[in-house]
Amino acid sequence: xxxxxxxxxxxxxxxxxxxxxxxxxxxxxxxxxxxxxxxxxxxxxxxxxxxxxxxxxxxxxxxxxxxxxxxxxxxxxxxxxxxxxxxxxxxxxxxxxxxxxxxxxxxxxxxxxxxxxxxxxxxxxxxxxxxxxxxxxxxxx
Amino acid sequence: xxxxxxxxxxxxxxxxxxxxxxxxxxxxxxxxxxxxxxxxxxxxxxxxxxxxxxxxxxxxxxxxxxxxxxxxxxxxxxxxxxxxxxxxxxxxxxxxxxxxxxxxxxxxxxxxxxxxxxxxxxxxxxxxxxxxxxxxxxxxxxxxxxxxxxxxxxxxxxxxxxxxxxxxxxxxxxxxxxxxxxxxxxxxxxxxxxxxxxxxxxxxxxxxxxxxxx
Numbered sequence: 001x002x003x004x005x006x007x008x009x010x011x012x013x014x015x016x017x018x019x020x021x022x023x024x025x026x027x028x029x030x031x032x033x034x035x036x037x038x039x040x041x042x043x044x045x046x047x048x049x050x051x052x053x054x055x056x057x058x059x060x061x062x063x064x065x066x067x068x069x070x071x072x073x074x075x076x077x078x079x080x081x082x083x084x085x086x087x088x089x090x091x092x093x094x095x096x097x098x099x100x101x102x103x104x105x106x107x108x109x110x111x112x113x114x115x116x117x118x119x120x121x122x123x124x125x126x127x128x129x130x131x132x133x134x135x136x137x138x139x140x141x
Numbered sequence: 142x143x144x145x146x147x148x149x150x151x152x153x154x155x156x157x158x159x160x161x162x163x164x165x166x167x168x169x170x171x172x173x174x175x176x177x178x179x180x181x182x183x184x185x186x187x188x189x190x191x192x193x194x195x196x197x198x199x200x201x202x203x204x205x206x207x208x209x210x211x212x213x214x215x216x217x218x219x220x221x222x223x224x225x226x227x228x229x230x231x232x233x234x235x236x237x238x239x240x241x242x243x244x245x246x247x248x249x250x251x252x253x254x255x256x257x258x259x260x261x262x263x264x265x266x267x268x269x270x271x272x273x274x275x276x277x278x279x280x281x282x283x284x285x286x287x288x289x290x291x292x293x294x295x296x297x298x299x300x301x302x303x304x305x306x307x308x309x310x311x312x313x314x315x316x317x318x319x320x321x322x323x324x325x326x327x328x329x330x331x332x333x334x335x336x337x338x339x340x341x342x343x344x345x346x347x348x349x350x351x352x353x354x355x
Contacts, residue, residue, distance in 0.1 A: 048232045056236050058274035097274070100228050100310070 030115060030127040037116025040109055044102055045117075053121035061088065061095040064121045073125070077110050077133045078140035107133045169321075169329040169350055173300065194326040198295055200256070200285035203268040208283060210326065216250035217350055219343070220320045221334060222292075222301050224259035225271045228310045230317040234334035235275060238319060241344060242282055250351060253282035256296070258303045258313050260289045300331065319343055323350060 048060040055062035063069070068090050069076065083101035087094050105113070111133040118125030173193025180187055199209045221238060223231040238253065245251040257263035263271075268284040277284075286292070289305075296303040299320050306314040321330035321343065329350055332343040 046233075047229060050236065056232055057239070057276040059271070060232060098226070 026127055030119060033112050033115035033127060034119050035116075036109075037112035037114070038120075040105070040113040041116050044105070045113065048099075053117065058093060058095065059097050061090040061093075062121075063117050064123070065090045066123050066125075069118065069123060069125060074136050074139070076114055077107075077128075077136040080110050080113060081105060081137060082140060107137060110137070167349055168353070169346055172328040172331060192327055193298075195322060195328070196295070196298055198287075198291070200287040200291065201265055203265050203272050203284045205265040208285065212283070213252055213254065213322070214324055216252060216324060216354070217329075217347070218252040218254055218322050219347075220254045220256065220299055220322060221318065222256045222258050222296050222299070222303055222315050224257050224311065224313055225263050225267055226259070226311060227313070230335050234317040234319070237334050237337070237340040239276060240340070241347070242277065244344070245347075246279065246281065249281070250354065251281070251347065255282070255284045256292050257284065257286045258292055258296070258315055260286060260292065299328065321347060321350060324354070 049055055049063050050060075053063035072079070079099070080102055083099040085098045087096040089095075108130050111128045111130050114125075114128040114133070117123065118128060171192045175193065176191045178189045178191045180189065195210070197210055199207050202208050219238065219241065221234060223235060235255070238255075241251075242253055257268060263286050265286065268286060272282065272284050293303050296315070299318075301316055301318050301320070303313070303315040305312065317334045319332045319334040319340070320328050321332070323329050330343065330346045332339040334340065
């Protein structure tokens, strides 16, 4: 009787650990991508968008508007890669400063930097996978 | 022996207090080259030092008005060199200078002077739009443009490196220094505008410099 309950307990625990291991694999990957992305952010994004994603006045938009970022998720790889020249509205303000393109960034680097931005400054967008970025880039206008 | 010990302690205490005094009455150096000038005054030969100073300038500001050194002679000012569509160091430098501007907004003893090194693109109207979007709401911070030679030569006298270079992002290479200039056109401090610690040093030393005018 005692052995049986021990057996069932161990089995349940194993299933629980296995289930969580799958979950945390994505968490680990998100963390890895974000660390790589932070370095890229410092090089390519931080001058304009700021160390805390705060932007600068009405010149450069902040990266703290989660609603905008979530709504534009499929467009974000294109914006990073090709820049943006049409005005955008963020947190009620219109920004019309042209964002320069970053043609040197590879798809995986775009996944890194978006994972960093998407999980910093109060954003919770989870992992941007390489596949997701490649798919989005293929659909850029 | 005991006397010796006392005098030793005494001189140590004196040294410490003297050291402290030096700290509180710190004056900023005058940066740049200095030339000895020898002249005859009342039949005696006197040697004086001629300090490096900012030469005369006349540049167009964001309101299409010519401004010159006179606008900056009633206090101190902070100068830098930038261009509006600069993708590299300028936004960081201007973000940091904006903090200083916001702290001294309304204090007419402190002025700000940003020179555009993009003489092709940065017309007064472009500078005006940039200033407004940055958050500059009064004439304490001036944005100026001028002929390439005028601005680039002026950069040399501010000891700032500027160069047109198609190989760098944005097309112009330059250093991101913030220069603290006194009412006698002398450079009293140079700070890396992209480095938070250096910008804090600027804030500290600006306060020290302003004490000279109290």
